[in-house]
Amino acid sequence: MSLPHDLSIMSINARGLNLPEKRSQALRDFRNCKASVVFIQETHLRGDTHPKLTDAHYPTGFYSNHPTSKSKGTALLFHKHIPFVSKESLTDGEGRLLVVKGHIANTLYTFANLYAPNRAQHRFIATCLRKVMGFTEGTLIMGGDFNVPLSPLVDTSKGTASHPSHILRSIGRTLHTHRLVDCWRATHPEGRDYTFFSQPQQSYSRLDYFFMQHYHLHTLKTATIGTATWSDHAPIHITLTSQLYRPASFSWRLNDSFLANDSLIEDGEKVLETYFTENATPDVSDAVIWEAHKCVIRGHYIKKGAELKKKRATQISDLVRQISDTECLHKRDMDPAHLATLMTMRRSLSDLMNTLHHRTCLQTKAFFHTHGDKSGRLLARMIAKKRAATYIACVRDRKGRPQYMPPQIMTALRDYYKQLYSLPGPQTDKTRQTLLDQIQTYHSKHTTRKLSEIDAALLEDPITEGELSIALKSSQTGKSPGPDGLPLRYYKTFRTVLIPHFLKAFNALTRGETLPPQALMANITLLPKEGKDLTNCANYRPISLLNADVKLFAKVLATRLQPHIPNLIHCDQVGFVPGREAKDNTIRALQLIHEGRLSGRDFLLLSTDSEKAFDRVNWDFLFASLAHIGLGPQMQSWVKALYTEPSARICVNGVYSESFPIQNGTRQGCPLSPLLFVLSLEPFLSAVRQHSDITGPVIGTTQHKIAAYADDLLFFVTNPRVSLPCILSTFKDYGVLSNLKINFGKSNILSIQTTDAQYPSHLQQFPFPISHTKLKYLGIWLNVNPAENYRDNFAPLLITLQKDLATWNYTHISWLGRVAIIKMNLLPRLLYLFQTIPISLPKQFFSTLKSALIKYIWRGGTPRLRFDMLTRRKSQGGLAVPDFRRYHIASHLLRILDWSKSGVRKKWKDAEQAALKVPLAALPWLPPAQDKHHDITSPYTLATMAIWRLASKTFSLSTFPSPLLPIVHNRDFALGLQAGTFCTLFSTETPRVLHMLRNNSYIPLSELYNTRPPPFLLSFKYGQLRHFLRAIPQQHKLVRQLTGFEQQCMMPNPVAHGISYIYSLLQTAAADTPAPFMGRWEMMLGMPLTEPQWDKILDLTHHCSIASKVQEAAYKVLTLWYRVPTQINQMFPDIPPICWRCNEEEGTMLHIWWSCPILEPFWRTIHAVTSEFVDPPIPFCPASMLLHHTSISTRTYKRSVLVRILNVAKSVVPLYWKQIVCPSLKVWRSRMEDLHALEQLIFHATDQTELYTTIWSRWTLVTSTTSFKTIMSTHRD
Incomplete structure (x- = not known):
């Protein structure tokens, strides 16, 4: 809801804003005056460099400064809620004239800010007006300090002026010629008031003005002169009627500082305890009692906030009122005693404001003292690109018509999101029942994985205090709250009082109770998508803010369900599944492209983009998915409670729309939503795998058809003439039931191999753009030619990183701050490519990157410490600057660890294994001389092996021979090529030397073979094996202790933070001498x-x-x-x-x-x-x-x-x-x-x-x- 909002414009001569205290006073005054647009003169800011004048409330500013000296200077500031779209600006280059024109809600304005000299004002004004009039479009608002009283008789306290009369007449004629009217005089034809007091002349005069052309004067509502407080000039204000709107009611949020105040916390605890004691009765729903407590605590803190605000503001407001009254008295009688009192009160106000400023500065210093130059939000914001303004000036409605008026903009956006979250469904009970039957049939056919009865029963247990405590502890504070205004920190602060009632309320949902509608409300904030047409409603990214208690409840459910997801979701899906990563899909795709080029068959990749996939999910299909995987009734009821009559409202330019119902889609910002989405998509992926006419390349015994990262789907297609129509048909069948919709314009085909001459023309029949060179998937380019992977991915990133480092060369970021930026920003970007594209990189890549890092760290100067010293761990005397060459090695060594883990299936491993004659788990540990006999064709396996052979020696990760030396698949041991006997004997797929050893001696065959006596042939082979091992040179290496890396290779489960672990091993080995x-x-x-x-x-x-x-x-x-x-x-x-x-x-x-x-x-x-x-x-x-x-x-x-x-x-x-x-x-x-x-x-x-x-x-x-x-x-x- 919204109400009309006038355009409030303010002008003031600041008499210098270089002091931070004065800038703070000025910006505080602008906020208190609720000024929409601020004209400032005499900023005294220098053109080549000046301090920041804008703040969070006035993010948009325009300046005209003197190029070299701190004199003159004008500025225009626009409030954040004013949808000002700048069209053009004009300055005089001397800091006396600033003109800006642009649109505010489809109305074109020109704002002209003047600061006239104290002599020859008529010439200055005439010259400026010639420029202004040639520049003006729309409504002209001209204001500023003109340094002259236009009508001395009424505009000065003495009734006379020191300026020659011809100057005043000339100014009057110039203003009349351009039809400019003095706004204050127009509303006060017989009034007398002044904006400046001259100490030498002991007189008041009105030197500051707003002018408008007479044919726009009907928009003028008021014009007033304020009280001079922090400047020697009084501000002037005008208000204009506009088509802007303001919120009818503001969204409340709890001030976090209240939760750091011991007395306020104690008061809050008493209020909560009293409320729950008086209202927790059996005749009232637990959910209602819980939701109502928010109203009570909100009212309590609104009252406390008002008391504190009044207490803080009383002294200032009283002083301002006294200054205003005394100023009026002095203007009337010019009594020196009144002037002395006035000056004393102004000094007192200035001291008080400075005290407030210093307190704020101390808090800011404390924040920077704690977080400055460290990896975190503060440093990230310092180097981030300035976010585009979030106000929306124009959108197109359903019929494509541009809308500029705030009510129409709100209506267009609300209608778009209401339609998105309320997709049309069955119109009658009969058609709805038919759809439900079709959903059940689809699930019965394609949902193949289910929870065990034991797991399902465990999920049915009531939510416990321990689960809620873990969810509270793991949730980050500092995020914006939902519509109830209560942040997560509120629940952490009052956990002792709130947890029992939270558990009662949300456990009661399994007994048929429902959450009140207010609990499931969401506020949607719209952020513009960079580089998109912002008049299109679809080109805004909706950010939903849910209530913190609902998010906590969902987090508990997600934490319960997450361990079971890997068993419920096929390994084709890697998004939001624990233990799976994007690299699983990209490495698989790269390997299949390589194999496809050698296959001699038609082969292509199809990448599909789903339109608003998370927002379109059909709830009936979602709930059926949960039922078919075996979730019990209580778990289902908890999930359904989150989707029982939820609603949302959107925030447009600070104004909230009326709420509208949400009837489809997973809740954005809900911790449970990603898991629900992948569960709802799994039947489609299963349908693709089951469809006999959809074919993909068969590598070894595995057919590869599809890879998924949430809704980012990549199909591996052979026989496209048959497969592509079937894929489209499968999409259609699933889309009818689940609301999934493919965006054909953003989907792509990459043709890998063509054998049919008619193949290209045949592909044109399908609604997908076609590429014959490369395709982007999960942020990386997949090229038909693997040799181009470096050129397409790493080379552009290197250029981007060099540009970023040059951009971030800020003097205010310290030495350690620069190191933190490298860790926080560059390292994740490079690690992603290192892991998703496992290729060898040229030395030039790392040398160029190292040079850029050294130049950035030392600001282009001569390094005072060697780079290898900086890359040491802090415990070794360094600064832990990332050594990207070692990180690249670590990413390949992590693949070695993955090869060794037989318990976790990854399809990229299947594809790589199928191209080899020996197991991947054995490959790194076989004699290096045998590498040429393994017929390794995969460039990615070759790259990893080449790096392993070098790194294992350089960083002492292993030796040859190693205790991990395989017995089978070893060309030096002919019997080992017949693996069956030894695999059975040692009960492992890859028998190794260490399996034969105990305490540095061989385990007797009688202990390895339980049946007594062992067969003669087995005893003979065992003897041959011992003879082979004893003949290996350097026997001591076979019986040595395993290195840290070798130990991890033998562990059954993946190592946590694998890259970091391996990198630390490399760092320890590299820094083997003291600093x-x-x-x-x-x-x-x-x-x-x-x-x-x-x-x-x-x-x-x-x-x-x-x-x-x-x-x-x-x-x-x-x-x-x-x-x-x-x-x-x-x-x-x-x-x-x-x-x-x-x-x-x-x-x-x-x-x-x-x-x-x-x-x-x-x-x-x-x-x-x-x-x-x-x-x-x-x-x-x-x-x-x-x-x-x-x-x-x-x-x-x-x-x-x-x-x-x-x-x-x-x-x-x-x-x-x-x-x-x-x-x-x-x-x-x-x-x-x-x-x-x-x-x-x-x-x-x-x-x-x-x-x-x-x-x-x-x-x-x-x-x-x-x-x-x-x-x-x-x-x-």
Whole structure:
């Protein structure tokens, strides 16, 4: 629902906005005034670089600044709820004129912002108007500071003006010529008010104006002059009638800060306990009691919020009212006493606003202190492209007509989504029953996998507190709540009170109760799809926000059901199935393309795109799917409860539509939806597999017909003349029952092999675009020629990464921040390709990538640490910068692990295995000399084997011979080529040497063979096997312990986080020597440090603070990052190696950081301070003060103020780099107090008050003592 919304326009001379406090005051004032458009003059921002003036409420801004100096400057800001679509802008290049034109709700406006000089105003205005009038389209609104009272008699307090009369007459004629009318004077023909007070002249004048052409003046509703508060000019306001609309009611959400306030939490607990005690009665449904509690808690917090807001705003509003009253009195009588009072109150208001700003800044600093330059949302937003404006200016309705008016835009979008979520179904009971019968028949024929009775019974158990607690713990906070406004953090905060009633309400659903309609409401926010026609309703991505309690309930159900999904879903489907990944399909497709090229048969790939697949699912078909897989009645009732009369409303430009029912589709944002979708799609995939006329390539004993990642389907088609029509027929049969609809325009055929001359023309009969070179599937290009995989996929990605790194070269991102960006952004993109396209990559790829990384990390400068040093793990002295060559090796070695796992079936393994004569599990462990006899034709198997042979030696992953040496399929052991006897004897498909060994000796045949005595032939073969093994050189390698990689190969289950595990093995093997800086430190300190001591130093270096910048500073000291005079002298011999402070001794690292006579008093004072907090004191030596090498336990040290004192001290020293003065203790003390304030905020916000007390409790006490003051006074700055 919505109401008419006027266009509110504001103009003010800001008199400079370079101070962050003033910008904060200004933006706060704009919000309080509810200004739609803001004209600002005298911004004093420089053209080449200026601070950010926009914020979340005013995201769109236009500027005209002086190119080189901080003078003049104009700006136009537009509120986020104003659907302004810019058409063109004009500036004068000097910061005095800014004109922007564009549409607001199909109305064309031109906004002209002027800042006139204080002389020759008539010439300036005439010149500007000539430009403006030639530029203007639509309604012109011209405003700004004209620096002249147009009618001195009524526009000044003295009734006169210092400007010559000819200037005023000239301005009047110019305005009259262009039919421009003074808006304030038009609404106040006899009024007197002013916008500026001149201290030298002790007079008021009206210098700020809005003008409109007279034939648009009918849209003007009001014009007012405000009160001068934070600027020396008063703001002016006008309101215009518009076709905009505002929400009739606003969507409420609980302020997260309330859940960090102990007193408000305590109040909330009391309200909840009282409510449930008074209302939990048997005659009221548990679901209704649960849903009604939200109204109670919402009302409670609305009241508390209003009280807090009123308390905060009272002081400011009272001051503003007093300033306004006093200003009116001064304008009337010009009493100096009133002026003095006015100035005092304005200063008080400014101080109060600055206090609020500083508090906000401290909170912002605390946030950046915690999250800055770390992998996470903050860093991701810093490098993300600016999101397109979410307001919608125009859409086309069902008939294709463009709609610009907000009500019509809302209607068009609501109708589109109402139709999408309410697809037409059977019109009568008879046709509905016929459809239900057809669905049952379809499932009976094609649903072949079912739950066991035991599994189905386990799923029927009531939801337990343990399950709900796990769901709560694993759910992420910080996400937008649903229509009820209660975020997930609310349920985590009040879990003790809420969990029992949550369980009662949702377990009651199995007894026939239903959830109230409000519980199943969803808010839909629309995000534009990049690069699409945004007038098409289908080109917006709907983001549904469900209520957090419903999502928790669905998460519990999904967690229960997920372990059973692999048994219910065929391995053709890899989307949303635990243990399956996109690479399973892409590697399979690549292998089949390779085999298809050699087959000599017609072969193609068909990739299909489903139109809104998740949103179109027929519920009758979905529920029938659940019944046919064997879900019990209670589990079915829980799922059906989520789909009983749900509804949604869409948010368009801040306004919510009326709700509409949802009658099909899985709920977006629901944790259960992906599982329900793949279960509903499985009968179709089964139908394809069962259809005898749909044929695919047969590799070995396996026929490959289809691969699926959720609704992304890829068909492998042979005999297309017969198969393609059958595929379309199968789609049609399934679509009639389930609502699936194929988007033929986005589906594609890739022709792999053609034998029939009529084949190309035959394909034209089908409604799919045809390609003969490549096809995109799951984000990668599948090329007919496997040799082109690098060119199509890796080469473009490399170019993209280089461009991204160049774009992200922001100065405000620190050294460690850049490393975090590489880990967070580049690594996942490259790992995806490494795993989905297992090919060998040229050395040039990795060398180019490495060069780009080095250039980015060091901002184009000379590296101060070797790249291989940076790629070490943090525990090895590095920064864990990804080594992409090793990650590429790890991705191939993970395939070796997959080859070894016989318990998990993957169809790409079947395809690769069919092309080999030996088992994949045996291939890596056979003698390297036999590789040429294996007839490996697959380029992907060859690539993996080549990398394995090199990596196994380089990184000590295995040796030859290995305990994993196969007995069978081994050409060196002829009997092993006849595998049957030995496979039976050792009860495994791939008998290995280790199966014969126990405690470094061979297991007797009598223990291996249970029947006594063993047959003579078996004893003879066993003897031959022992003879063969004893003849192998280097016997000790056969009986050695398994390496970590070999152990994983023998494990039955896949390793969790396989890539990370293998990469860590490679890193450990590569960094087999201590980091170079360790030896240099030991030499400088004159003392050796043991490995455990270095481990502790490295741990404290990387975890001495929650702030990334503090960690960076500590790491720079540890790795000797700073270039001291002795180093500079080695690079530039003309520069002396003498210390720049004392100018006496050589400037070594230890001298510059520790022993310089000028610096030593600083460290002695810091040590004396630490002695006040630690008993006994830590040693006064560089190892303790610079490297955190103490006898204190790591946990205690991290939770002490000592580490903070030393961290801050080390951060002060570089501030005085290349200066002859000693670092300032005042600066150190100031930084300590800043850190104290930040951590106080951080620890209280994260409910770590006890930790804050442990760390900082003595700081305030000690710093106020006489002994501390005496220590500080001994060293004067």
